[in-house]
Amino acid sequence: MKDLTKTNNPYGDEKVFDACSIFGMMNLKGERFSAKDPIRAIANMHDRGNGLGGGFAAYGIYPDYKDDYAFQIMYLDREAKKKTDRLLSECFNILSEEEMPTQEANVRDPPIMWRYFLQPKKSKTKSQADDDYILEKVMRINTETGKAFVFSSGKNMGVFKGVGFPEDVAEYFYLEEYKGYMWTCHGRFPTNTPGWWGGAHPFNILDWTVVHNGEISSYGINKRYLEMFGYKCTMQTDTEVMAYAFDLLMRRQGLSIEIVSKILAPPLWTEIKAMKPENELALRALRQTYGSLLMNGPFTIVVAHEGEMIGLTDRIKLRPLTAAEKGDYLFLSSEESAIRLVSPMLDRVWSPRGGEPVIGRLESRRAVEVIA
Amino acid sequence: MKSYVTPEYIVERDQDRCIRCKVCVNQCSYDTHYYDEEDDILHSRNENCVNCQRCATFCPTQAITIRENPNHYRSNANWTQEAITSIKKQAETGGVVLTGMGCDKPNLTYWDRLLLNASQVTNPSIDPLREAMELRTYIGSKPDKLELEMEEGNGVVLKTKLAPQLQLETPIMFSAMSYGSISLNVHKSLARAASEAGTFYNTGEGGLEKSLYKYGDHVIVQVASGRFGVHPDYLDAGAAIEIKIGQGAKPGIGGHLPGEKVSEEISRTRMIPLGTDALSPAPQHDIYSIEDLRQLIYALKEATDYTKPVFVKIAAVHNSAAIASGIVRAGADAVVLDGVRGGTGAAPRIIRDNVGIPIEMALAAVDQRLRDEGIRNQASVIAAGGIKSSADVLKAIALGADAVYIATAALVSLGCTVCQKCYTGKCPWGIATTDLWLTKRINPDIGAKRLAGLLRGWSLEIMEMMGGMGINAIESVRGNRLLLRGVGLTDKELEILGVRMVGE
Numbered sequence: 001m002k003d004l005t006k007t008n009n010p011y012g013d014e015k016v017f018d019a020c021s022i023f024g025m026m027n028l029k030g031e032r033f034s035a036k037d038p039i040r041a042i043a044n045m046h047d048r049g050n051g052l053g054g055g056f057a058a059y060g061i062y063p064d065y066k067d068d069y070a071f072q073i074m075y076l077d078r079e080a081k082k083k084t085d086r087l088l089s090e091c092f093n094i095l096s097e098e099e100m101p102t103q104e105a106n107v108r109d110p111p112i113m114w115r116y117f118l119q120p121k122k123s124k125t126k127s128q129a130d131d132d133y134i135l136e137k138v139m140r141i142n143t144e145t146g147k148a149f150v151f152s153s154g155k156n157m158g159v160f161k162g163v164g165f166p167e168d169v170a171e172y173f174y175l176e177e178y179k180g181y182m183w184t185c186h187g188r189f190p191t192n193t194p195g196w197w198g199g200a201h202p203f204n205i206l207d208w209t210v211v212h213n214g215e216i217s218s219y220g221i222n223k224r225y226l227e228m229f230g231y232k233c234t235m236q237t238d239t240e241v242m243a244y245a246f247d248l249l250m251r252r253q254g255l256s257i258e259i260v261s262k263i264l265a266p267p268l269w270t271e272i273k274a275m276k277p278e279n280e281l282a283l284r285a286l287r288q289t290y291g292s293l294l295m296n297g298p299f300t301i302v303v304a305h306e307g308e309m310i311g312l313t314d315r316i317k318l319r320p321l322t323a324a325e326k327g328d329y330l331f332l333s334s335e336e337s338a339i340r341l342v343s344p345m346l347d348r349v350w351s352p353r354g355g356e357p358v359i360g361r362l363e364s365r366r367a368v369e370v371i372a
Numbered sequence: 373m374k375s376y377v378t379p380e381y382i383v384e385r386d387q388d389r390c391i392r393c394k395v396c397v398n399q400c401s402y403d404t405h406y407y408d409e410e411d412d413i414l415h416s417r418n419e420n421c422v423n424c425q426r427c428a429t430f431c432p433t434q435a436i437t438i439r440e441n442p443n444h445y446r447s448n449a450n451w452t453q454e455a456i457t458s459i460k461k462q463a464e465t466g467g468v469v470l471t472g473m474g475c476d477k478p479n480l481t482y483w484d485r486l487l488l489n490a491s492q493v494t495n496p497s498i499d500p501l502r503e504a505m506e507l508r509t510y511i512g513s514k515p516d517k518l519e520l521e522m523e524e525g526n527g528v529v530l531k532t533k534l535a536p537q538l539q540l541e542t543p544i545m546f547s548a549m550s551y552g553s554i555s556l557n558v559h560k561s562l563a564r565a566a567s568e569a570g571t572f573y574n575t576g577e578g579g580l581e582k583s584l585y586k587y588g589d590h591v592i593v594q595v596a597s598g599r600f601g602v603h604p605d606y607l608d609a610g611a612a613i614e615i616k617i618g619q620g621a622k623p624g625i626g627g628h629l630p631g632e633k634v635s636e637e638i639s640r641t642r643m644i645p646l647g648t649d650a651l652s653p654a655p656q657h658d659i660y661s662i663e664d665l666r667q668l669i670y671a672l673k674e675a676t677d678y679t680k681p682v683f684v685k686i687a688a689v690h691n692s693a694a695i696a697s698g699i700v701r702a703g704a705d706a707v708v709l710d711g712v713r714g715g716t717g718a719a720p721r722i723i724r725d726n727v728g729i730p731i732e733m734a735l736a737a738v739d740q741r742l743r744d745e746g747i748r749n750q751a752s753v754i755a756a757g758g759i760k761s762s763a764d765v766l767k768a769i770a771l772g773a774d775a776v777y778i779a780t781a782a783l784v785s786l787g788c789t790v791c792q793k794c795y796t797g798k799c800p801w802g803i804a805t806t807d808l809w810l811t812k813r814i815n816p817d818i819g820a821k822r823l824a825g826l827l828r829g830w831s832l833e834i835m836e837m838m839g840g841m842g843i844n845a846i847e848s849v850r851g852n853r854l855l856l857r858g859v860g861l862t863d864k865e866l867e868i869l870g871v872r873m874v875g876e
Contacts, residue, residue, distance in 0.1 A: 219852075220852035259528060276526075276527070282527075285530050292847060315844075318496055
């Protein structure tokens with residue numbers, strides 16, 4: 001019998017089919033707050049998940065190590081840990097390491113979890129940028145033993161996820177003890193990945209995280225396009241493809257989130273035709289060039305990285321997303337009820353249109369919709 | 373010499389229904405029917421009949437039935453009727469057996485063994501009658517990345533200059549058929565339909581007749597080994613230029629338009645003397661290697677100031693993937709692959725039925741190879757040869773094509789019944805002929821309407837299928853092989869197609 005707890009997509013289906021709840025909360029001034037409200041909010045959308053995956057990404061939680069890479073790694077056995085530890089000490093200066101503090105909670109078959117604070121060894125990185133070095137090592141650890149999985153690898157942030165309802169996962173990780181300025185949360189309803197801890201959301205690489213609700217019908221071509229740029233889509237999830245698309249377009253090609261949102265969820269040709277000539281030219285070129293990265297089919301995503309949180313839906317909005325502001329806080333949620341639960345009186349609440357990003361940025365306090 | 377070849381078809385006439393109107397006599401260009409004045413009765417010469425169904429279609433009382441001749445040689449799985457008949461014909465003529473249209477052998481079609489997906493529960497299907505469904509396609513070289521800037525007050529502005537692109541409102545174009553192999557009225561019909569539908573028609577190698585220059589924005593001008601009708605105005609007239617290296621129906625061999633078909637207009641358009649044979653050499657004699665191809669590509673780009681995409685068309689053969697990679701690196705903006713089932717006006721049957729490979733395999737291999745080499749964005753891929761329905765179009769796109777070319781299907785919409793006798797020049801439907809008595813059977817107004825109707829019908833069907841899959845833009849189908857599953861295919865076939873088995 002297959003051990004369904006240790007692999008993603010054990011049936012080898014072409015991709016993961018799931019539906020979900022999403023919640024994001026950010027203090028635009030960068031003030032840190034506890035996980036209490038995000039947990040309550042995501043728990044309020046309990047029925048959108050089925051207990052087979054929950055997770056959180058928190059930014060600003062490790063101020064004492066804010067310039068070091070925080071690796072959080074799942075191990076399926078001690079042997080994998082031994083092997084990975086050897087690799088880590090060979091490639092990195094390990095400033096601190098510990099077993100992640102956990103407690104009894106209603107979660108299923110937790111793996112061994114370890115947290116490290118690291119710096120790349122300068123003698124090893126040579127001319128490589130630190131981020132590229134980290135990316136390469138994470139890919140290596142994830143594929144080498146098959147039993148070790150880096151589920152968090154950014155600076156001053158961490159991902160906490162597992163198999164259970166999100167509120168149970170939060171309890172398991174003592175999440176209420178952490179304080180961050182930005183939280184994204186996810187409750188999951190997978191239909192074909194019964195319960196691998198690594199398969200829960202958020203997905204992370206460096207300080208980028210993605211929580212995702214939906215099924216990407218264009219997955220087949222999105223994946224083949226990214227493979228041309230050297231990405232290996234090993235996990236057979238559409239969320240992974242989303243994460244790599246952000247990495248390619250924003251980190252490697254330097255495009256802004258406003259432009260990236262027009263690649264993933266472009267306007268219709270009729271809308272492009274109605275634009276000013278110079279915008280028309282640009283938007284047409286985006287579709288001509290990046291058509292293979294159009295994410296077709298229903299999705300809502302909340303993408304976060306240092307200082308920025310972005311909500312985006314597919315261009316005809318087949319999955320829900322509500323945005324709201326209250327004082328210095330920006331909220332993104334699958335359901336308005338979850339926002340109202342933690343902040344009953346809001347300054348502004350709105351339903352972003354399909355394909356129009358909601359962007360929360362530290363300081364600048366911009367929650368913008370349009371670029372053209 | 374007494375011919376031992378027996379008639380293929382029997383013409384039956386219901387004398388009770390026949391009203392002696394002689395429509396059949398007038399419609400048949402093969403002299404099959406004749407009227408016996410003395411007995412006031414119509415008769416048929418069965419040996420002349422090609423079963424084109426022109427007489428049966430136009431008979432006002434439906435008095436005519438064409439049947440296959442029930443007289444067959446003794447059944448034999450090896451020595452088939454066709455094998456025996458071919459040998460007898462050759463013995464009597466000492467020549468090559470000619471034919472027209474595409475390969476008619478079974479088991480070379482993969483489209484029918486590929487099935488499309490549809491959405492159920494986990495994502496919603498989309499109703500194209502109520503929501504946007506986008507088929508627009510751009511053919512041409514695309515960059516790997518764009519430079520854009522956000523300008524205050526101006527929004528997003530493009531900084532990269534894109535290579536020239538063809539804009540298609542539906543991913544279906546009319547494939548190359550030369551003026552000479554088909555009539556001017558058919559060319560007019562194709563040009564008007566392409567203009568109306570927002571797509572393109574390909575001149576083939578016979579040049580572009582003067583009166584069609586006004587449709588230039590929807591014309592792809594071909595440059596083939598005979599260089600017929602190629603001059604600066606011709607290159608300038610088209611929206612794109614296609615270098616023809618090969619054709620699916622006859623890979624590796626040239627063409628021959630007999631002198632009797634070279635009428636005054638054709639001689640002018642092709643720039644050859646009246647009544648002389650138009651011989652297209654097998655290779656292009658200035659292209660004996662890939663570096664020579666690069667020179668021709670850039671010569672054509674120079675000649676047209678880099679304003680038009682240049683396509684290179686090859687027949688699908690064993691090494692198509694490597695050849696296509698070379699073509700892309702040589703600077704082509706699009707690679708056209710023409711499969712073994714692609715049609716022709718005339719080809720030796722032995723070549724048509726035995727040389728080349730199915731388009732599905734060639735397309736899958738080429739698309740994957742270009743991706744493996746990281747150069748798929750540099751050129752579009754166009755599939756041709758054996759596309760019979762809108763489902764075939766969508767399957768081709770899911771395998772990796774940017775667009776498809778159709779030709780046989782276009783002619784069928786004009787009346788063609790695929791009788792395979794194009795090479796006789798006597799097409800009773802007025803399509804593959806230059807005989808003015810026959811060519812007037814195609815009225816360009818009606819022809820354009822029928823062709824545009826075909827494009828519209830297929831486009832609507834494509835939208836329905838896409839909507840069913842929950843996809844509202846054709847670029848999300850392109851190369852998305854997860855939308856396909858194979859049935860009745862071996863592991864190796866599935867591997868080359870890059871497609872999973874049904875149930876997987």
